[in-house]
């Protein structure tokens with residue numbers, strides 16, 4: 101742990117330009133989808149993050165040849181020789197990411213069996229996989245949970261089914277999509293998640309030859325096909341990373357242009373950002389004309405001076421305010437005048453990181469009640485899932501230990517906004533979802549160093 105520490109000299113506004121590439125929460129799934137094709141696939145703008153390494157490792161273990169393409173960030177996947185891998189080899193990746201659960205359908209289609217290691221991901225609630233397992237069983241999979249991981253077979257193949265999600269889970273929706281596309285017959289999924297990353301995954305599957313209809317009211321219908329080809333795809337940019345840098349600009353009273361950020365995927369965040377008192381400008385996103393270098397677009401975020409305003413917000417499924425935007429934004433809310441209220445309705449335990457902010461001088465109280473909005477699933481279950489943030493607070497330096505990905509980035513923002521020198525331990529965790537965050541911090545003029 102001692103060499104996994106970043107020394108942050110706070111108090112300098114972040115200023116400059118950085119670029120975001122393909123979304124962590126799409127790219128990893130796009131990589132899994134390559135298993136479904138009988139031809140190579142090509143994915144652009146793949147960020148160098150830990151989750152991508154984990155999925156690449158798992159694909160390679162299963163015989164997919166992964167190679168670099170011509171462009172920086174381009175990967176080519178050849179699934180011609182998909183084969184079984186040993187449980188020991190697969191278990192090397194146990195606990196490292198949530199994506200392995202999405203290998204179930206594709207491996208069952210390609211091999212007739214699958215082994216899934218224990219999942220990782222952020223510790224922000226119990227994160228059960230009951231919807232995944234129920235759906236897979238309905239498709240015809242036999243699921244056997246053992247102490248070493250999960251074994252699956254499909255003795256009579258996978259067949260289309262009707263399934264209604266108790267909650268619009270992103271992962272379970274992707275599980276159904278990745279299984280239904282090659283299943284025999286029609287699948288109807290009700291109460292599906294419709295996050296932009298899911299729509300982009302549907303675009304990829306459609307490019308491969310899938311027939312997927314997105315109806316109104318969260319209903320998705322998939323008509324299974326006998327084979328899928330490869331795809332060529334440029335993924336949607338990472339809207340969580342973009343919002344994280346926006347929050348960092350606001351908390352440090354700085355100005356950051358996030359090249360690649362897409363307005364359409366961030367509308368809800370932009371509304372809140374403006375309500376708090378942040379300013380932004382969507383920069384030119386027109387595609388370059390043939391023969392001209394063109395201008396890469398993005399969104400410029402800045403603190404316009406004066407005081408920030410408290411807001412009340414509630415995290416929700418798309419098109420609501422993303423839960424993954426919550427932690428970075430709360431740091432900026434510690435600087436807003438008045439009482440801000442944040443009601444976390446997606447995860448039971450995503451407010452633990454506020455203790456560290458309080459240690460730095462913030463005043464944040466967490467409550468078990470559903471504050472400021474509609475009662476949610478957690479209100480009667482005794483989870484501290486609402487926060488009241490009193491501001492503005494003068495943040496001071498502290499020694500911090502990063503608990504998870506987004507909380508980790510929020511600790512970093514707090515240290516940058518605070519006066520004095522903080523030591524942030526466990527920063528390598530941030531590499532799971534933020535490409536070259538240290539390089540980007542330096543590009544934005546942050547004073548950070550490895551001891």
Ligand SMILES: CC(=O)N[C@H]1[C@@H](OP(=O)(O)OP(=O)(O)OC[C@H]2O[C@@H](n3ccc(=O)[nH]c3=O)[C@H](O)[C@@H]2O)O[C@H](CO)[C@@H](O)[C@@H]1O
Nearest residue numbers: 125227228229230231232267269270271272423424446447
């Ligand atoms: C790799 C990835 O894309 N991660 C994202 C994905 O996570 P992930 O796909 O894991 O999140 P889900 O949308 O599935 O989870 C939402 C809620 O549903 C619950 N649930 C989910 C599945 C299940 O079988 N049973 C169940 O009860 C979860 O505990 C949680 O309370 O969507 C989340 C919600 O936008 C984001 O925060 C994560 O960044």
Ligand SMILES: C=C(OP(=O)(O)O)C(=O)O
Nearest residue numbers: 198221222424505506533
């Ligand atoms: C919760 C997150 O990711 P994961 O599902 O990979 O843990 C996140 O990206 O904020």
